[in-house]
Amino acid sequence: MPRVSDMKQRLTDAALDLMWENSYGTTSVDAICDRAGAKKGSFYYFFKSKSELTAAALEAEWNKNKANMDALFSPTTPPLERFDRYFDYVHDRLAELKEECGSILGCPLLSIGSEVSTQDQRVRATVDRIWDRKIKYFESAIRDAHSQGLIMAPDPEAKARALFACYHGTLAQARVQNDVELIRDFKEVARDVLGVKHANAISS
Amino acid sequence: MPRVSDMKQRLTDAALDLMWENSYGTTSVDAICDRAGAKKGSFYYFFKSKSELTAAALEAEWNKNKANMDALFSPTTPPLERFDRYFDYVHDRLAELKEECGSILGCPLLSIGSEVSTQDQRVRATVDRIWDRKIKYFESAIRDAHSQGLIMAPDPEAKARALFACYHGTLAQARVQNDVELIRDFKEVARDVLGVKHANAISS
DNA sequence: CAGATAGTTGACTGGTTGGTCTACTGAATG
DNA sequence: CATTCAGTAGACCAACCAGTCAACTATCTG
Numbered sequence: 274m275p276r277v278s279d280m281k282q283r284l285t286d287a288a289l290d291l292m293w294e295n296s297y298g299t300t301s302v303d304a305i306c307d308r309a310g311a312k313k314g315s316f317y318y319f320f321k322s323k324s325e326l327t328a329a330a331l332e333a334e335w336n337k338n339k340a341n342m343d344a345l346f347s348p349t350t351p352p353l354e355r356f357d358r359y360f361d362y363v364h365d366r367l368a369e370l371k372e373e374c375g376s377i378l379g380c381p382l383l384s385i386g387s388e389v390s391t392q393d394q395r396v397r398a399t400v401d402r403i404w405d406r407k408i409k410y411f412e413s414a415i416r417d418a419h420s421q422g423l424i425m426a427p428d429p430e431a432k433a434r435a436l437f438a439c440y441h442g443t444l445a446q447a448r449v450q451n452d453v454e455l456i457r458d459f460k461e462v463a464r465d466v467l468g469v470k471h472a473n474a475i476s477s
Numbered sequence: 478m479p480r481v482s483d484m485k486q487r488l489t490d491a492a493l494d495l496m497w498e499n500s501y502g503t504t505s506v507d508a509i510c511d512r513a514g515a516k517k518g519s520f521y522y523f524f525k526s527k528s529e530l531t532a533a534a535l536e537a538e539w540n541k542n543k544a545n546m547d548a549l550f551s552p553t554t555p556p557l558e559r560f561d562r563y564f565d566y567v568h569d570r571l572a573e574l575k576e577e578c579g580s581i582l583g584c585p586l587l588s589i590g591s592e593v594s595t596q597d598q599r600v601r602a603t604v605d606r607i608w609d610r611k612i613k614y615f616e617s618a619i620r621d622a623h624s625q626g627l628i629m630a631p632d633p634e635a636k637a638r639a640l641f642a643c644y645h646g647t648l649a650q651a652r653v654q655n656d657v658e659l660i661r662d663f664k665e666v667a668r669d670v671l672g673v674k675h676a677n678a679i680s681s
Numbered sequence: 682c683a684g685a686t687a688g689t690t691g692a693c694t695g696g697t698t699g700g701t702c703t704a705c706t707g708a709a710t711g
Numbered sequence: 712c713a714t715t716c717a718g719t720a721g722a723c724c725a726a727c728c729a730g731t732c733a734a735c736t737a738t739c740t741g
Contacts (some may be wrong), residue, residue, distance in 0.1 A: 311719085313720085314721070376595045388588070390580070390655065391582075435647075443646065445649055451594065466643070516691060517731090
């Protein structure tokens, strides 16, 4: 079996970079090829359409991040601290990317998903599937927090989805306003959404 | 002064419809013209670019909605009820649109803004400006609720921005997942974010 | 009715798009 | 050393893109 190539990965990397920074629509196959150092023929050898490449790129991104997510949401970390670490991590990453490209880029799954959702079922379904996996991290952290009496969450799955949605809204808004501040403040918002009980409670 | 025309408005209407349902990138000037019953020449008579048209379309949409927003957030309505009414209204509207086009469309400002933000400063700034106006409704409702002792919100502006972001995340996710359910559940999430105190409190 | 103004028409351009196709190349196997 | 086959090359295509332009038309004012 002759020749091995890392071109497939170079293409998915290039595609994700470009679509994240710009958008699905403005990222042309030509531009992806240029950045990956590929020619058209190679592109359509590996992928049968731009849509399929995009789905593959999102899956590849997930696979790259999974180990990291596993670490951040390790059951050995106290449940509420997992969220803090995760939010810090994303904040720092986006701030770092801003240094490189001048913009807060938000979440690629949301940006691409929202752009494409009414027109491309394959990509839409891919985003949906990856979100489900991500939400599981939230869900089990919430369940753990609940069982430790840190929060009141009789329906961890619903709580996880709600928090996930709130977080994504914050990322999306940060992208549009090109401002990290909202993201930095989110940890406190998350506490409200989770309904974290105060040790030194003045409340209600 | 000869001839009057409603074409400018027909064009902004058509543009917003198409971009909301699909995306900025996939909405061509030709398609906008078709839907508005205009020819290319008319388009570029009123607008000097697709970008300018888009900004105008977003502003026009705001103007159409403003009276409605004023009513929903009337100071004569109890502050927390204003949110409930607003969320109900948006939910119903999106559900109604889903009947027509099969999809939950989310918020056009967010979808278009997110798609275009790194590449089109004019549209980005327009979204930003309109958001600021909308957040003011949230802000004064929060301030009123605070002064009535219904919630604890020492920084109403920050609270308003946070709630606004959470809400938009929910709308965006509803679009990608094509599912109204998240939106329906948001009223309760909003209560958490706002930190609504329970009359019959078990809490803390 | 004359002229000015506000709006309309649609052919045209030059560049870009996603995608196809045929010819080629280079490394491993027998 | 020849065959095989994963991968590469890049010319090519029709459709489409945003935007231009010069000619045209309808309506109001004097």
